[in-house]
Amino acid sequence: MKYYRDLRSFIAALDDLGDIMHVRREVDCDYEPAAITRRSCEIQSPAPLFEQVQGVAPGFRLFGAPASLSSLPAMPYARVAMSLGLPPASSGPEIIEALSAARSQPGIPPVRVESAAAPCQQNILRGEEASLDRFPIPFAHDKDGGRYANTWGTLIVKTPDGKWVNWSIARVMKVDGKRMTALIVPSQHIGQIWGEWVKKGEPMPYALVQGPAPAISCVSGIPIPAHADEADYTGTLAGEPVEVVKAVSLDLDVPATAEIVIEGHVSITRDCMEGPYGEYGGYLGEGSSAQPTFHVETITYRDDPIWPMSITGRPTDESHTLWAMGLAADALTYLREAKLPVKTAWIPEDSAVHWLLVVMPENWREQLPETSSETLAQRIGEVLFKTSSMVFIPTVYVVDEDFDPTNLREVAWVLATRVHPTGRRAVFEDQRVIRLPQCYEEREYVDGKGPKVVFDTLQSIRHRHASFAEGYPEAVRQRVLANWPDN
Known part of the structure; x- marks a missing residue:
């Protein structure tokens, strides 16, 4: 672990990784640094450090996207991890x-x-x-x-x-x-x-x-x-x-x-x-x-x-990385305290902090005998929607552990193929609503109340995936990998 005691040592460490974009030309504080930061978030470029800002004394600097996704494909959460003293990967x-x-x-x-x-x-x-x-x-x-x-x-x-x-x-x-x-x-x-x-x-x-x-x-x-x-x-x-x-x-x-x-x-x-x-x-x-x-x-x-500045907007910025992880950690803590055997909780960045995935281990039925998936979804909602942080989350999905919840392509596949069109959901009416989530109607914002839902997507039978990893014998997969072209 490496704890950075100040912002400067953290920026230097990101710079060593190639995740700092030095903006050395003078920038106009009316929108320009924010626009550069916003674009850096949307295209996942290095974090911008503005070294000359118009209208202020020399030496004053701005730093954008401090905990957005990093520009390093192998370690997308490096900025958050390093901020917390964890390895960048x-x-x-x-x-x-x-x-x-x-x-x-x-x-x-x-x-x-x-x-x-x-x-x-x-x-x-x-x-x-x-x-x-x-x-x-x-x-x-x-x-x-x-x-x-x-x-x-x-x-x-x-x-x-x-x-x-x-x-x-x-x-x-x-x-x-x-x-x-x-x-x-x-x-x-x-x-x-x-x-x-x-x-x-x-x-x-x-x-x-x-x-x-x-x-x-x-x-x-x-x-x-x-x-x-x-x-x-x-x-x-x-x-x-x-x-x-x-x-x-x-x-x-x-x-x-x-x-x-x-x-x-x-x-x-x-x-x-x-x-x-x-x-x-x-x-x-x-x-x-x-x-x-x-x-x-x-x-x-x-x-x-x-x-430093966080320029919030469409994913992904600090609110979709750090804040979403904090909300997910809060949910995970309360669910485990309620003796529910949750493997992890995750909020996909691209959901703009509107979806929470509660990932259950393959043997959850053995750990919760005589509990149906419908009952489990109801119980999860009862635990979560009493917590103050879940006021921001309108939709929860209870999912199996047979996919990567941090991979949006896999998330879309799972939700598309496992959410039943008419049922298997627990609806919680008259929950507290604030204006920050974008999915409610004006009357619900005025009343401060609206519905929240927990979708039960758990499979009664574990279906094998039609994929490279699960659709072929081990010997065939090893032979394919051994002979895979390098270029």
Whole structure:
């Protein structure tokens, strides 16, 4: 395992693999870096590092697609795996197993270092000098409500009593040099904590951290149980404590090796319009909503800072790799805790986080005697749809293990040939619906309720595949392979 303690060492490691695209010409922050990043995601090219950005001081850089699919065909999940300290060739299911396993291990709390040892505080801006206008904050899509100051950074907040510290990713839109606004969903952890400050009648302190250690960004973007500390969980994944430093103006600890830290307070009312924004479902956003204001009071940053960004849209980007893996790991953890013998769970990137595959081992019937596949599908839905993270998933498929769930061609074949046209599904009516999944009707978004479904595609009899691997005797296959042309 190799844990990258800061974003720079991670970028250098990707560069060594040939997975960094150096953009050395000057780029216009109005759309150009975002458009390059979006195309890099869609054609699976190296991650772009923008070394000259128009309108900001020399040395300030942008970094796109930090956890999208890599450009290396043999290791498509290298960016996610390396972010988490895993080998670059790790498979998707291996990453999910690591995320799930860490949930059951003791957390490793962070360790505080002195300010002099914290690169994130090499430069300190206070008062009017602490302006977002100094930084290369891009427009992500041409229909967005503004420049988005956060798409891959970590928001750090804690409850008024200090007992729960939350590190999370939420989209944050720049209003002007001294104000931002963020999509704060009441049911999400940051929304719950903000609600406690609202009840107290005091603005919530926050720190917005750009470019911490990649593992921190990843953990901030996946579900873990409420009241669990992401810093401790990150330490477990890394095998060592995360180094933090006390924020300059707040009673919050922030990652010491971060590139940029924005400090301030959040209003207690939804007094600013946020959005629209092009989201992971693959469509440009429509409409805006009233959200709290994030007031900017202090900014600290490293010399020659790097601002990372995730430009969400049609697959594949960070929301379809890291976030999907985090949701799948969450589902796998809860299903196993319910004593269901699940082999793995997987969300295909190309489903835009709308499908979850629950993969059952070949001997699941022996492990669950007297349980039909229909009953199993019902039980899986009962477990999953009670969890907060599954609010994003409208459709679940329970599948056999006789194919590769990470191979979309095989997924399409299995679903096309094993989903019964009229039956073998468990429908769960009146489930919680939010606007991020794209498949519901307007009345369901307004009501906040809609159906979810679990399809039972399990075979009663294991059918052999008409394929090279299963359709021919072993001796024939070996002879074919031994005589296969090299070119």
